[in-house]
Amino acid sequence: MIAGANFYIVGRDPGGMPHPETKQDIYEPSHGGKVLTMAPGLTSVEIIPFRVAAYNKTKRVMDLYDEDRHAEFEFISDTRMRKLARSGENPPDGFMATKAWKVPDGEPVVGFKQ
Incomplete structure (x- = not known):
């Protein structure tokens, strides 16, 4: 707010905490987003929540989640x-671009070593 922000876009986290x-x-x-709307110091900032997206198994693409069609969706953590x-x-076809998953030598981009 001190820097002049009027909006704060809120994602899913901590929604994925099991x-x-x-x-x-x-x-x-x-x-x-709900928690931030209750923060007493954020009255001058508009909280803009993201709509939830998930992998639509029927369409084989990422799609906006529809609770009425829950069985069609898969949340990929x-x-x-x-x-x-x-x-x-x-990952499932349509979840993300194949090019984004692979690096030039064919190794997965997200192949974290743990």
């Missing part, structure tokens, strides 16, 4: 992406 026992997301995808990279697998 409960240690149930492994279900602790927060709903819009929770981060960073953890899953790292597992795919370590095992040499590719």
Whole structure:
């Protein structure tokens, strides 16, 4: 606000934080935006939430999530992406551009060493 910001775009985090026992997301995808709207010091900043996107298994593309068609969607986490990279697998067709996943020598871009 001191720098002149009038808007703050809020993404999904912490929506993808799993409960240690149930492994279900602790927060709903819009929770981060809701929390910020309640912050007393942010009254002059407009909070703009992202619409949730997920992989649409039917269309085989990334798409805006529709709760009414939940079975058509798959949320692909960073953890899953790292597992795919370590095992040499590719993400589902349409999830991202193949060129973005591969580097020139054919190794996955997200092949983190852990």
